[in-house]
Amino acid sequence: MALELCVLLWASEGNEEALSRYEDTVLALVPKHGGKVVSRVRSRSQGDGPLEVQVIHMPDESTLQAYMQDPERLALTDVHSEAVARTELLTVETIV
Template identity: 65%
Template sequence: MTIRLCVLLWAADGQEDALTGYEDQVLSLIPRHGGEVRSRVRRVGGGDGPLEVQLIDLPDDARMQAYLQDPERLALADVHRRAIARTDVLTVETIV
């Protein structure tokens, strides 16, 4: 059963470009684990909401865990800590 994730990301102060660069790298690993980035959007203008929102499909929980433990992803942990202030991950389903 496919797992669809909605990922909401807030940048640390002044780290908007670093967040984007980090996400470029880690999202490129998703296909390796049988997944697909369905949508990736970035907030325009100011506001308190997340800077970036992603929809990601992964085949199952085992593949999701494999992605989360991917050595290339884990090697970027310091970049993640500097660039990202907050991450919310929701499991969602498509209604329309």
């Protein structure tokens, strides 16, 4: 069954650009696993909300897991740990 995901990302303090560079790199791997980045937006507001929100389509759970375990992605674990303070992954459904 196809998955539609909403990813919410908060940057560690002072690491907003590092988060964006990290996401540039790892999101480039999504098509390799049959997925598609549908939308990627960045907050312009100050506050407690996420810095970046993404909508990603993946063919199924196994392709999502393959992406999550991709060696190129895992090689960046230290970058992720430094740049990203918090991540929320939601399974969603487009209404409009």
